[in-house]
Amino acid sequence: MSLVENLVYEYESFKLEIPIWKILDQGITVLSGDSGVGKTTIFRILIGLEKCSRLKWTFDGIDLAKLSVPEKKLGVVFQSLELFPHMTARQNILFAAEARKVSEERYEKKLKHWSETLQMKKFLDQKAGTLSGGEKQRVALVRAMISEPRMLLLDEAFSSLDEKLRQESREALKVLLKEEKIPALLITHDRQDIEALADKVSVLKEGRIVEE
Amino acid sequence: MNALDRFRAFLVLFLLFPFLVLIFYFRFSFDLSWPEFWWAFKNSFSQAILSAFFAMIFGFFVALGFFCIKKKWLRATLEILALLPNFLPTLFTLVAIFNFVDPFPSGTFGIVIVHIFIYFGLVAVLLANQIESRLGGLVEQAWVDGISRFQFYTKVFFPLMKKDLLGVFLFVLVMCFSSFSVPLVAGGGRGTTLEVLIYEKMRLSTDWGAAVFLSFIQTLIVFAISLLAYRGRGQIADRAVSFQWLRSRAGLLLLICLLSAFVLGYAQGIVDGFLQMSFFYELRFALFKQFFGTIALGLLTGLLTFVLLFCVVWAQPEAWFQNFLRSYFAPSTALTGFAFLMIGPNEGVWPWLKIPIVIVLLSLTSLFRMSWESSIQALHSQRMMGQVLGASRWQIFRQIEFPQLIGRASFLAGLAALWASGDFAISRILAHKDLSLAMMTETLLSSYRISQASILSFFVFLVGVSLFLFFIGAGRVLSRKLSL
Numbered sequence: 001m002s003l004v005e006n007l008v009y010e011y012e013s014f015k016l017e018i019p020i021w022k023i024l025d026q027g028i029t030v031l032s033g034d035s036g037v038g039k040t041t042i043f044r045i046l047i048g049l050e051k052c053s054r055l056k057w058t059f060d061g062i063d064l065a066k067l068s069v070p071e072k073k074l075g076v077v078f079q080s081l082e083l084f085p086h087m088t089a090r091q092n093i094l095f096a097a098e099a100r101k102v103s104e105e106r107y108e109k110k111l112k113h114w115s116e117t118l119q120m121k122k123f124l125d126q127k128a129g130t131l132s133g134g135e136k137q138r139v140a141l142v143r144a145m146i147s148e149p150r151m152l153l154l155d156e157a158f159s160s161l162d163e164k165l166r167q168e169s170r171e172a173l174k175v176l177l178k179e180e181k182i183p184a185l186l187i188t189h190d191r192q193d194i195e196a197l198a199d200k201v202s203v204l205k206e207g208r209i210v211e212e
Numbered sequence: 213m214n215a216l217d218r219f220r221a222f223l224v225l226f227l228l229f230p231f232l233v234l235i236f237y238f239r240f241s242f243d244l245s246w247p248e249f250w251w252a253f254k255n256s257f258s259q260a261i262l263s264a265f266f267a268m269i270f271g272f273f274v275a276l277g278f279f280c281i282k283k284k285w286l287r288a289t290l291e292i293l294a295l296l297p298n299f300l301p302t303l304f305t306l307v308a309i310f311n312f313v314d315p316f317p318s319g320t321f322g323i324v325i326v327h328i329f330i331y332f333g334l335v336a337v338l339l340a341n342q343i344e345s346r347l348g349g350l351v352e353q354a355w356v357d358g359i360s361r362f363q364f365y366t367k368v369f370f371p372l373m374k375k376d377l378l379g380v381f382l383f384v385l386v387m388c389f390s391s392f393s394v395p396l397v398a399g400g401g402r403g404t405t406l407e408v409l410i411y412e413k414m415r416l417s418t419d420w421g422a423a424v425f426l427s428f429i430q431t432l433i434v435f436a437i438s439l440l441a442y443r444g445r446g447q448i449a450d451r452a453v454s455f456q457w458l459r460s461r462a463g464l465l466l467l468i469c470l471l472s473a474f475v476l477g478y479a480q481g482i483v484d485g486f487l488q489m490s491f492f493y494e495l496r497f498a499l500f501k502q503f504f505g506t507i508a509l510g511l512l513t514g515l516l517t518f519v520l521l522f523c524v525v526w527a528q529p530e531a532w533f534q535n536f537l538r539s540y541f542a543p544s545t546a547l548t549g550f551a552f553l554m555i556g557p558n559e560g561v562w563p564w565l566k567i568p569i570v571i572v573l574l575s576l577t578s579l580f581r582m583s584w585e586s587s588i589q590a591l592h593s594q595r596m597m598g599q600v601l602g603a604s605r606w607q608i609f610r611q612i613e614f615p616q617l618i619g620r621a622s623f624l625a626g627l628a629a630l631w632a633s634g635d636f637a638i639s640r641i642l643a644h645k646d647l648s649l650a651m652m653t654e655t656l657l658s659s660y661r662i663s664q665a666s667i668l669s670f671f672v673f674l675v676g677v678s679l680f681l682f683f684i685g686a687g688r689v690l691s692r693k694l695s696l
Contacts, residue, residue: 070602082597086616099603
């Protein structure tokens with residue numbers, strides 16, 4: 001179990017106050033709640049993109065809150081996916097591998113395996129900007145996972161897809177997480193995401209975790 | 213202070229260099245008579261107010277003229293044409309107007325005419341875009357409700373647009389107030405502005421104290437007006453609709469007339485110039501040298517701009533640095549030129565190095581505001597993603613920023629090269645003899661040999677456009693190589 005403590009954040013009239021919150025270190029924890037309650041803010045605080053001075057996030061005995069953004073070694077999939085549009089799908093994944101200094105051999109092996117498992121071969125050498133929503137989704141997932149992160153964080157990662165592609169993406173996520181044995185935190189307000197993926201659900205309401 | 217902070221500090225010091233010189237050389241005792249100061253101040257202010265006012269009037273009608281055009285490509289083409297006098301070096305506008313308005317009324321009136329030609333198109337494009345974004349569906353609503361145009365303008369348009377109109381007016385006012393090359397050529401003895409007086413104080417009487425004092429006053433005024441312009445911005449609406457109710461065919465006709473005057477004036481000069489080609493035979497060796505001089509200045513300026521634009525990218529993201537670039541404005545053109553004249557030798561290769569540096573220093577923040585800032589901002593989320601993925605600053609720069617910004621950077625470098633090829637004002641301060649075709653053109657223009665100046669400026673145009681295309685082409689080649 002990883003433990004988030006003292007997550008306190010204020011911005012104008014908006015306030016988050018989470019004294020303690022447990023995130024699974026195996027399987028998928030879902031953070032749910034209505035639009036505008038601060039789910040994405042929590043996501044950004046955990047990654048380190050927003051400052052939260054008193055935050056403590058213990059994971060495997062390490063306080064991740066004290067580490068810089070790259071040092072946290074998290075795999076991240078934003079709602080907008082943020083693929084680099086001038087690069088091909090392969091180059092996007094290679095970028096992450098180079099950043100985390102994954103050996104070439106290991107990168108090749110993983111890419112080969114996942115491109116077969118997730119049926120990515122036909123578009124690996126296409127520019128990211130030209131890919132369909134579902135293809136982009138798979139590239140973003142593999143890019144986040146290629147460097148064997150401590151944890152995978154996903155913010156409404158399926159929200160821009162139609163129902164069929166959502167279902168495919170959920171399956172892809174399940175496959176990846178099962179194979180890599182990496183815990184994940186999924187931010188979503190979609191009931192079907194929760195039903196299909198969640199091992200634990202935390203509900204955010206009025207700046208607090210009200211239900212677990 | 214880490215290496216990146218030191219790098220930012222270096223860039224800031226580079227941009228602040230003319231101000232530092234200004235402080236270093238400031239003396240309380242100098243030889244400046246108040247009547248002389250008031251005369252120049254009055255000229256600066258009156259020409260700036262009149263130029264901005266008429267550019268606004270002309271620009272407003274042309275903006276309404278744009279709404280007559282339904283085809284997007286035609287509208288874009290007309291907008292580009294209207295912007296040309298603003299984007300091309302001042303030299304071309306001067307040559308065109310000297311041909312068209314004959315005899316040319318030197319002095320405040322002459323300066324105002326040139327400024328109107330330079331700024332009306334910019335005002336029109338800015339206003340047309342602001343009207344579309346600010347008024348949106350209100351225009352259709354007013355049309356459907358059947359209110360008169362007068363009512364619309366008095367009750368809807370001006371109350372909603374007043375801050376935008378004021379903002380554009382003040383922007384043009386600042387540009388005209390600190391204009392140097394136009395008053396230098398079109399002002400004559402009767403239109404001496406503060407900027408020209410600074411030049412004369414340095415060039416003719418080497419009175420640095422007076423020049424610095426004048427520059428200080430001018431900088432203060434420009435700063436004050438810029439603050440007002442900044443406060444003049446309002447809120448932006450998010451709906452764009454049909455604006456045919458506001459369209460003005462007279463506005464479109466005005467645009468065509470102004471552009472025709474520009475093009476025909478220029479063409480007439482070139483035709484006359486071709487008839488006097490024998491004049492250039494005696495100057496062939498000088499022309500040959502200055503042709504290469506123009507290329508050298510343009511290339512160096514473009515390269516330096518390219519490098520500095522990427523230095524700015526490397527120094528990102530840092531809020532204070534970005535705010536500095538946003539709010540920074542270079543001091544007087546003349547003072548910046550003289551600041552560089554004061555340091556180091558001014559013979560041999562030095563003017564060739566100093567002129568590009570000064571042009572880049574004076575144009576860098578304009579280029580930053582024009583489109584570089586938004587280009588950098590557009591990559592913000594990708595930069596963040598790279599950081600989250602664990603990429604180093606170098607990897608983010610090399611693989612994300614550089615490949616995606618190279619096209620825009622080469623465009624802006626090309627633009628700077630085009631400006632440099634047409635520069636005569638800064639070159640005149642830093643070089644004791646004609647180094648480029650533009651300087652030679654200005655010499656001819658000042659002695660009222662308009663036809664010869666026209667034909668020479670045409671060569672400047674060809675060189676400038678070639679340099680512009682060279683940078684764009686080089687950017688494309690580099691971009692293609694990087695994507696392989």
